[in-house]
Amino acid sequence: MDAAQPVLLASVGASPVVLIEALFRMADGPRPAALYCFTLSGQVNGLDEVRQYVEQQLEIPFYQTRLEGLQDVRSAADHAGYTEALMRWYLELQHTVAAPLWVCMSGGRKTMTAALQQAAETFGAADLYHVLVREGEEPREPAAAHQAALDGRLDFVTLGPRAARPMVAALRPNDFPLDIISTEPPARTVSVSDRALSDYLRQRAEATDALWQQRESLADRAFPALLLANASQQRWLEAPLDPSADAAWIAALPKVELHCHLGGFATHGPELERVRAAATSPHLPGVTASVPLPPEGWPRPHQPCPLDTYMRLGDANGSSLLSDAGCLRAQIEGLYAHFVATKVRYAEVRCSPNNYARDRDAWSVLQDIQSTFERCMAQSDPRERCQVNLIIIVSRRQSGDLSSISRHVALAVTAGQRTYASECCNVVGLDLAGFENKETRPLYFQHDFDAAHRCGLAVTAHAGENDDVESIWQAVYRLSARRIGHALHLTQSRDLMRAFAERGIGVEMCPYANYQIKGFRPMPGQTDDYPLLRYLQAGIKVTVNTDNIGISAASLNDNLLFLAKLCPDITRSQIIQLQRNALDTAFAPFDERHRLRIAFNRELERQLAAV
């Protein structure tokens, strides 16, 4: 068949000779290479003669598909069943026939014509047309119809080419197959048992209309997929997060982790045993240290656990254990597997290569961390892959030898010179961490970070967790931090809150760690509300993270679900907004974040369809 040679699609009613007329759509142009006709289940008088004429005289293959169990279209239910079957037939042909589709609407009842036109308008056609014959000259026999065409006594009203609607571009015949009853010649007999394709198309059309109606608020929605939600999906999105019913949804949600300490993972239990078992120097004190027990009720203690006590809960892991190369790699493999298992698609992991440099230099340690994460990413199923980048920790010190601060910064600045690549574990930022108090406020380290700013490296800072709002202000205005870790005391300054929203500064909150260290309602005796919802409502790009998965004994899924207790009014759409905020404030370059936004949107669209 000539690639440009069309095929003819038509339905047939009481006058099958119209099929012959339709073949002569163009007086001098191409003749269809095949004729596909769709009929009801009853006998069509004269169809056999038309078939023979088309096949033998015109030498055009003739394919008939007959719908089982429908003699005539006499009711709305008949029409719905007919339309469903015809749509599936059309979808099938669109994919199996590699030729332009000519669609003739002249055969059959008006409702059948309407269904065929609807199919052409949905799936596309090279031409959509009617045949007109002169009053009183209607041919009754195939040869007469042929002669009328040759004599130029036919007229054609064409609607021209119809573009396929974008919403069907991804559909394949197997998505909505016809039930094949028989393929016995001369006709294939088919049926349909439901209206799934019609329902799908109607929902998509409604969603498209909704999208158009909401076009002005497009930029305000976390993901375009949310605009496609129908009324009941919309209600579901705006309903409060349910701590038990939503566990599966949270687990399946694609997520971003921006505040996660490598050394805070595998601090207890089987994960710690696995990491210790990988030690290259099993007798190191760090490998055999005793494991601190968490307070009663952990991970939801009955009273706050001070920051230094909290940090000591991680003593069995951290620098002392990760200075062993075997443990370091096992730790990374375990953390990466944890990300994949909890559907974290992008993570920025904080680490201190200088602090793990016991018998090798910090550069080698950093390369080991990067190559281990890169191996994990390369071996990961692409659909489950988590992109991991690194943030180098700068530990606060207020006295003594401060050279370590320069070393941390220099390491990050040097590593940050490598061109960003998606297959790599890239160093994307610096974090001012360590024990926060009035003597270790960001201003104290302002000039240490100049080199990072000169090279465009992003900076985040733990601030307003253990210190007050002044620490947060200094982190933003003296350290040019793009994100702040915790910022629990940001509520102390309304002006600074406004500045956060206007500057798009990210807030990395860690619900379990914040609850464990500071205590918020509903902890007994606590009167402070967890400020996350307030930040969200103020337009601040707040995110939810883990901090220390091992110490806090909580995954990212646990942290998100815990919000239902800490902020009982938080809605599902706000949970999704948190992911968008994280993609907006991640330190990865624009292209990477854009790629992730598209991937997240696809997954959300799939999830919403199942609601």
Ligand SMILES: [Zn+2]
């Ligand atoms: Zn932290």
